[in-house]
Amino acid sequence: MLEIRSARKVFYKGQPDEKVALDGLDLKLNTGEFGVVIGSNGAGKSSMLNAISGALVLDSGQIVINGDDVTEMPVHKRAMRLARVFQDPMKGTAASMTVAENMLLAELRSKKRSLRQGLNARRLADYRERLALLGLGLENRLDTRVELLSGGQRQSLSLIMAVGGEPELLLLDEHTAALDPRTADIVMQATVRAVDALKLTTLMVTHNMQHAVDFGHSVIMLDAGKLRLEITGDEKAKVTVPDLIGHFAVKTDRMLLAS
Amino acid sequence: MDLIQTIFWSFVALIPVTLAQSLILAFVVLGIMIPFRTLNFPDLTSEGAFPLGGCVCGVLLAAGASPLTAIAIAIIAGFLAGCCTAFIHLRFRIHTLLAGILMMTMLYSINLRIMGKSNLSVFGAPTVFDWAPFVQPGFPASKIIIAGVIGAVVFILLNMFFKTEKGTAIRAVGANPDMAEAQGINVWVATIGGVGLASAFSATGGALMVQSQGFADVNMGLGILINGLAALMIGEAIVGKQTVLRQLAAPFVGAVVYYQLVSFCLAAGMPPPDLKLATGLFVLAMLALPSLKRSRGPAPARETVRE
Ligand SMILES: Nc1ncnc2c1ncn2[C@@H]1O[C@H](COP(=O)(O)OP(=O)(O)OP(=O)(O)O)[C@@H](O)[C@H]1O
Numbered sequence: 001m002l003e004i005r006s007a008r009k010v011f012y013k014g015q016p017d018e019k020v021a022l023d024g025l026d027l028k029l030n031t032g033e034f035g036v037v038i039g040s041n042g043a044g045k046s047s048m049l050n051a052i053s054g055a056l057v058l059d060s061g062q063i064v065i066n067g068d069d070v071t072e073m074p075v076h077k078r079a080m081r082l083a084r085v086f087q088d089p090m091k092g093t094a095a096s097m098t099v100a101e102n103m104l105l106a107e108l109r110s111k112k113r114s115l116r117q118g119l120n121a122r123r124l125a126d127y128r129e130r131l132a133l134l135g136l137g138l139e140n141r142l143d144t145r146v147e148l149l150s151g152g153q154r155q156s157l158s159l160i161m162a163v164g165g166e167p168e169l170l171l172l173d174e175h176t177a178a179l180d181p182r183t184a185d186i187v188m189q190a191t192v193r194a195v196d197a198l199k200l201t202t203l204m205v206t207h208n209m210q211h212a213v214d215f216g217h218s219v220i221m222l223d224a225g226k227l228r229l230e231i232t233g234d235e236k237a238k239v240t241v242p243d244l245i246g247h248f249a250v251k252t253d254r255m256l257l258a259s
Numbered sequence: 260m261d262l263i264q265t266i267f268w269s270f271v272a273l274i275p276v277t278l279a280q281s282l283i284l285a286f287v288v289l290g291i292m293i294p295f296r297t298l299n300f301p302d303l304t305s306e307g308a309f310p311l312g313g314c315v316c317g318v319l320l321a322a323g324a325s326p327l328t329a330i331a332i333a334i335i336a337g338f339l340a341g342c343c344t345a346f347i348h349l350r351f352r353i354h355t356l357l358a359g360i361l362m363m364t365m366l367y368s369i370n371l372r373i374m375g376k377s378n379l380s381v382f383g384a385p386t387v388f389d390w391a392p393f394v395q396p397g398f399p400a401s402k403i404i405i406a407g408v409i410g411a412v413v414f415i416l417l418n419m420f421f422k423t424e425k426g427t428a429i430r431a432v433g434a435n436p437d438m439a440e441a442q443g444i445n446v447w448v449a450t451i452g453g454v455g456l457a458s459a460f461s462a463t464g465g466a467l468m469v470q471s472q473g474f475a476d477v478n479m480g481l482g483i484l485i486n487g488l489a490a491l492m493i494g495e496a497i498v499g500k501q502t503v504l505r506q507l508a509a510p511f512v513g514a515v516v517y518y519q520l521v522s523f524c525l526a527a528g529m530p531p532p533d534l535k536l537a538t539g540l541f542v543l544a545m546l547a548l549p550s551l552k553r554s555r556g557p558a559p560a561r562e563t564v565r566e
Pocket residue numbers: 011012019020021039040041042043044045046047048
């Protein structure tokens with residue numbers, strides 16, 4: 001279970017261009033729940049995910065994962081419990097290292113790293129099997145350096161890396177936004193399959209209202225650093241794209257196009 | 260004709276001496292390569308860590324320590340120096356190059372303090388080169404054998420290490436620090452440890468050099484960095500850098516080739532004072548090559564490094 005308790009973060013505090021990114025945000029996500037986060041640009045969605053992962057240090061408030069207060073924990077310690085996929089395909093992988101090495105790094109995310117050889121036959125077979133699920137042929141390119149892959153392939157790899165090892169919490173920040181529609185679809189399908197199969201507690205940020213309607217157990221809408229709306233259960237099952245768009249203060253073309 | 264012959268034979272006569280020297284300096288090139296290529300942390304500490312290793316080794320030899328003890332303590336000193344550079348960068352967010360300049364400047368004073376004077380002769384003290392089998396101590400052959408064997412062992416161990424789970428994690432920190440952190444890797448520990456290790460190699464080079472030449476000098480590091488970079492560039496041009504194995508081989512191959520080249524230039528009559536200019540121009544050319552190749556359009560070629 002994830003709990004965010006009155007999280008507050010102000011950028012450029014006291015300066016004329018002061019920006020309140022999180023304004024006393026409260027949020028609860030049950031174990032196994034798949035929450036879809038929506039909200040207009042600058043609503044604080046990325047800031048929330050960064051605060052959960054530790055990349056953003058809160059001014060005040062707490063982050064609690066499965067009962068443990070992780071607010072003071074550095075990013076690399078929290079990584080034992082959570083995995084993320086970034087919007088930018090470059091960010092989630094080590095470009096100059098091979099596909100297999102990237103998979104290894106992800107596998108070791110929550111383990112103690114030893115002085116034994118990293119890549120062995122058993123691991124390579126396992127990686128091949130897991131990558132084959134994507135149907136992109138990555139399983140035959142284990143020795144390819146990631147910088148030679150396309151953005152979509154990299155993002156798919158990031159996803160497989162993130163869901164491996166069954167993290168306590170999965171954070172996805174517009175992870176299909178930088179991809180062409182077809183690849184975005186592949187990555188989205190793979191995401192949903194993995195999240196369902198492993199019952200991962202997941203927060204997924206998206207600007208695609210159709211995705212918010214189709215996927216997840218709840219819709220979480222942020223506005224100006226606060227929780228504006230939470231739709232769960234039956235209500236979520238019945239919600240439509242126009243319903244969601246109706247909650248936005250400002251409607252952008254991008255939203256309508258995406259739906 | 261005569262002139263060419265003279266040049267050729269004076270070059271050939273120097274090959275063994277140069278080879279011995281280059282095998283020792285290969286450790287410094289290794290100490291430059293590891294932060295630069297593996298950690299993406301361009302580091303200047305070696306310019307101070309090399310004489311640091313030399314001075315520590317010199318003082319200990321003069322005090323009657325065994326040559327191995329002297330090298331071991333020089334390695335520790337070098338390791339600490341590298342750790343300091345990395346820490347300065349991480350803690351105070353000072354650019355890696357500036358952190359290196361600070362460290363190497365401070366090390367100059369420290370090296371002087373360690374020796375108490377700028378120059379210390381340890382001629383006649385026992386050295387690791389006395390232990391080469393079958394050859395007379397003091398001749399290049401013994402140095403080639405000992406330095407070569409140590410270099411080979413270091414090369415094999417590093418090649419194994421960088422493929423272990425821990426070694427892969429360290430490489431990830433160089434490849435993408437944000438990603439490494441998100442994968443649970445402690446970037447601080449990896450960076451400090453990695454730069455420390457690199458400076459330890461530079462110090463090893465200094466300690467071996469002192470044992471080889473029979474004296475320590477605070478100025479022995481002058482220009483070592485640019486020489487090392489030139490050697491690294493040559494090595495990478497010859498063996499490449501696509502795999503861990505090749506990247507690790509580059510410093511050794513590069514050092515051997517580069518110092519023979521220098522020796523040849525000197526034999527051919529190049530005035531020694533011009534050497535640094537020539538080396539600098541060479542490194543510049545190697546670094547500029549990628550952007551020159553892309554002759555049309557603005558060159559995006561820029562070494563991306565950690566700020
Ligand atoms: N590193 C930063 N420095 C300064 N201000 C920031 C920083 N990161 C975010 N902000 C500000 O905090 C607010 C929330 O930003 P955030 O990135 O969380 O929004 P978002 O909901 O993810 O938006 P988008 O949909 O555009 O991704 C914005 O006003 C933004 O300008």
